Amino acid sequence: MLAEIRGLNEECGVFGIWGHPDAAKITYYGLHSLQHRGQEGAGIVVTNGESLYGIRGEGLLTEVFNEGKLENLQGYSAIGHVRYATAGGGGIENVQPLLFHSQTGSMALAHNGNLVNANGLKHQLEAQGSIFQTSSDTEVFAHLIKRSGYISLSDKMKNALTMVKGAYAFLLMTETELMVALDPNGLRPLSIGRVGDAYCVASETCAFDIIGAKFVRDVMPGELLTINDNGLHSEPFTLSTNSAICTMEYVYFSRPDSNIHGINVHTARKNMGKRLAAEALIEADVVTGVPDSSISAAIGYAEAAGIPYEMGLIKNRYVGRTFIQPSQSLREQGVKMKLSAVRKVVEGKRVVMVDDSIVRGTTSRRIVSMLKEAGATEVHVCISSPPMKNPCFYGIDTSTHEELIASTHSVEEIRELIGADSLTFLSVEGMLEAIGRPKMNESCGQCLACFTGKYPTEIYPDTVLPHEKELVR
Known part of the structure; x- marks a missing residue:
């Protein structure tokens, strides 16, 4: 049904590519295929190997970008995001990818999902001196990375990933590499493709079709990928995984021409x-x-x-969005x-x-x-x-x-x-x-929480409204 007019709204869509001369344009087309996952904001960040530069704005992808803006995004790698506001509310400051600059380099971060312990982590970080510029749960993850005592970005990522709980498909890009992580339950779909010598990742496989990319495989729950000029490297950031992809991806959210875990x-x-x-x-x-x-x-x-x-x-199809009414x-x-x-x-x-x-x-x-x-x-x-x-x-x-x-x-x-x-x-x-899943049990590979009330992760007290706490176990 029409998400905009009934209250069931999509999450977000992410796309990234490493090692392509037209990275920004490829990302634009990939995001265009994912527009159904979010219509409130869009953004693209590119790197040329020395610096990161991004453009983002509120509205549809076509409202945020035109040919001139894309021409200004020169680089061989990029990440992009289309957004529906769930955690953090609206506002340009919450439109992703979020871009951070520091003396040790820059990083851009895009996230599909929702961190159920974000509020508690934010309170801890603020008590330790962090100052937040957005109300998005995604920024919490960025602070965890920057405050990590580890040296390599991979170790910083793994440390931060062990601290966040909930649903997340993260894309993090620096001047020299693209890192991709999927939560231990794999609640959000995320796939790897290849176009020429360039690797790409997307929330749905339909994004690969429009750019002529070949599907490689799905990102696995608890997997951390590092993509750079040397290729693709995979490692687990946790061994405690239990696949539970959101069933509503099959029922409603994903495009009919997408494949999720091999299922059309x-x-x-x-x-x-x-x-x-x-x-x-x-x-x-x-x-x-x-x-x-x-x-x-x-x-x-x-x-x-x-x-x-x-x-x-x-x-x-020619009526403006009505969910904002x-x-x-x-x-x-x-x-x-x-x-x-x-x-x-x-x-x-x-x-x-x-x-x-x-x-x-x-x-x-x-x-x-x-x-x-x-x-x-x-x-x-x-x-x-x-x-x-x-x-x-x-x-x-x-x-x-x-x-x-x-x-x-x-x-x-x-x-x-x-x-x-x-x-x-x-x-x-x-x-x-x-x-095409096994009968209902803990190993069916699906999150059925909205139907059964059995959540694949712990639901933290600060995630649930006070009058709801007796209803959620």
């Missing part, structure tokens, strides 16, 4: 739709999906159910601006509306109403994931139970609230089977 996102979503039809076969005349992330699941449902798939909902009434108006029902498709029909998830329920209610206003006689809502009952502390914009309708309402209560004739959620087991 479109295929996984289509399988979710097929499994949903097996779990909830409904007598209907037409199946439609909510653009864009639910289309694959809707196609799968239609194929398995033997019901025609039609474009019953159309997305208007402050009131719920304006958010609901944003639904009307973003989506339209195709009357000739749904009029007089029993419609199965497939969507990937329900967060607050307000957008689902508006879409059901929209379909019925267009003449649908019945609207059956089928969700290709289980109910989201628990907040996420790893970089998704759902940090309290109050934001999640399934946390406080039964399925039947949600059905009544959104005005659907029926409401079905995919089971956890069905979702894992559709993705």
